[in-house]
Amino acid sequence: MFPKATLERLKLYHRLLSEEKEEYISSEEIGGRLGIPPEQVRKDLSYLEYKGKPKVGYHVKSLLDELNRLFGLDKKVKVIIVGAGNLGTALTNYPGFSNYNIEIVGIFDKDPAKIGKKVGDLVVLPMEYLERVIKRFNVEIGAICVPKESAQEVANLLVENGIKAIWNFAPALISVPEYVIVRNEDITLGLLSLKHMLEVKNTQSKQG
């Protein structure tokens, strides 16, 4: 098990390495580009099986292969979206997921006015098709992009139909069986912490 902060930084290293053209990279270069001390980079990477070479650095492909395995990116993961509103359509249209072997295979809504509309290459499906799509594509992740009042109802449907992991964008806590993994994505909380950091910085510069 990695410490949570290490895991978050490993994601940053992964993104940087995915775009790296050179064969080898040093901890100084990684740290310099990400604003992370090189000692920290070395410590984080020491959790991995692959070890860099002294004076040469890390072989980019070997490091990337291990990080891909670690994040399960070496195998494709299928996702469905429930809620074809602002957020659901934005996620479905986002091209960046394919870089991570993530494929959105279905988008669903209960509103008859949305059903049948095209979103990217997909057509918005009615909720009755949930089971069929999950089974047909072996979908593991379901994203909840409905208003908070409907979040639990949608979570129940996803679980009943075999979804093992839920990416919840609704600002509501959902209850699911223990075997189901939930990730709550609250963009507002991120913004609040940024606001707090900004206030601290402004106060410090006034005092200094």
Ligand SMILES: NC(=O)c1ccc[n+]([C@@H]2O[C@H](COP(=O)([O-])OP(=O)(O)OC[C@H]3O[C@@H](n4cnc5c(N)ncnc54)[C@H](O)[C@@H]3O)[C@@H](O)[C@H]2O)c1
């Ligand atoms: N829009 C954003 O940038 C944003 C950012 C962060 C979080 N969120 C959260 O994400 C969720 C969606 O936001 P939005 O802006 O896309 O809302 P939206 O109103 O544009 O879309 C919600 C969609 O969910 C559908 N829906 C409602 N109940 C449903 C149900 N029981 N089954 C299936 N479909 C159902 C509606 O018909 C609608 O199409 C909200 O909970 C919101 O708080 C949105």
